Amino acid sequence: MPIPPEDPSLTGETVSRQSLTNRKGYDEDFLDFKVPLPLPAQNGVQTVVLPYTHFSVVFRPDRRLAAATAVAIDGAQLVKIGRDDNWQFDPRLPERQQAGHPVYQNNPLDKGHMVRRLDPVWGDRTQAAAANADTFHYTNAAPQMDILNQGKKLWLGLEDFLLGHAKVFERKLSVFTGPVLEDSDPAYRGIKVPLRFWKVTAFMQDGHLASTAYILDQTPDLSRDAAARALAEAERAGDPPPLGAFRTFQVPVADVAEITQLDLGPLPDADLLPRAVRAARRWTQLESYDDIILQE
Numbered sequence: 001m002p003i004p005p006e007d008p009s010l011t012g013e014t015v016s017r018q019s020l021t022n023r024k025g026y027d028e029d030f031l032d033f034k035v036p037l038p039l040p041a042q043n044g045v046q047t048v049v050l051p052y053t054h055f056s057v058v059f060r061p062d063r064r065l066a067a068a069t070a071v072a073i074d075g076a077q078l079v080k081i082g083r084d085d086n087w088q089f090d091p092r093l094p095e096r097q098q099a100g101h102p103v104y105q106n107n108p109l110d111k112g113h114m115v116r117r118l119d120p121v122w123g124d125r126t127q128a129a130a131a132n133a134d135t136f137h138y139t140n141a142a143p144q145m146d147i148l149n150q151g152k153k154l155w156l157g158l159e160d161f162l163l164g165h166a167k168v169f170e171r172k173l174s175v176f177t178g179p180v181l182e183d184s185d186p187a188y189r190g191i192k193v194p195l196r197f198w199k200v201t202a203f204m205q206d207g208h209l210a211s212t213a214y215i216l217d218q219t220p221d222l223s224r225d226a227a228a229r230a231l232a233e234a235e236r237a238g239d240p241p242p243l244g245a246f247r248t249f250q251v252p253v254a255d256v257a258e259i260t261q262l263d264l265g266p267l268p269d270a271d272l273l274p275r276a277v278r279a280a281r282r283w284t285q286l287e288s289y290d291d292i293i294l295q296e
Contacts, residue, residue, distance in 0.1 A: 025051025026070040030174055033209040035202050038068040038176050041263040052134035054120035061097040064191050065142050068178040068262055069114040075163045075171030079121050079128035090137045098138045099191050107240045112144035114177045119159055142179045143193050145218055151246035154286050155216045161289045162201050174202040180259055186231040186241035193241050195219045198256045200267055211267040213253040218243045249283040250292055
């Protein structure tokens with residue numbers, strides 16, 4: 001995919017983020033097949049849908065983190081914008097419901113973008129600048145280890161790889177991402193730190209909807225019992241949880257729906273993993289992008 005020239009005049013600083021009332025959010029009709037926003041499949045889970053520019057966040061106030069995000073990427077209209085790292089609270093929610101800077105201060109935790117900064121930055125100058133700024137809301141972040149190992153490099157480059165290889169008219173891609181929010185996640189500074197993250201991509205291939213799914217795992221690289229003890233000790237001491245090196249897996253889309261308890265609509269049926277792999281519930285750890293299966 002060609003990289004557009006950087007326009008230094010387009011930065012988050014040129015956009016007022018105090019008013020987000022005009023944001024339209026993720027477009028479920030962006031592809032030639034309707035793909036709805038992922039929402040909790042079970043009753044009793046309270047979420048708030050927050051629209052931004054070209055993406056939406058399904059937010060869990062009880063966890064102070066997103067349950068899911070959805071972004072529409074138009075590869076033919078991407079704009080390159082400088083990074084400013086100006087993180088802010090979303091004014092549409094009370095700050096106490098959002099995991100802000102104190103969660104990430106003086107520790108090895110990064111503010112991990114759920115919607116990647118570059119993905120919604122397309123369209124005209126105003127749209128691109130707004131999208132860039134919108135990704136720097138705490139509602140779009142979750143704590144991740146700051147170590148950039150090979151597993152994390154693979155994860156961060158998935159959209160680039162898939163956008164470049166999808167047989168899509170005008171190079172369009174919808175990406176859904178979020179943390180796996182489990183009751184057993186370790187507590188730290190008023191939140192529970194997710195140990196796993198998920199990503200599902202959707203695109204048109206040969207006239208049909210296609211999807212693939214991935215899991216990023218930062219569970220401590222210890223035995224189950226040792227990891228549980230280490231997490232408990234860190235919680236008692238008020239320290240950040242000991243997290244392992246990132247490992248990235250391609251998994252059945254249905255597995256993501258099951259472990260997140262989200263309704264992924266038509267995506268499990270559009271999975272490009274061969275049926276035999278899906279039936280065996282096999283997770284393939286990725287060593288390179290050559291390991292990704294993009295054909296049923």
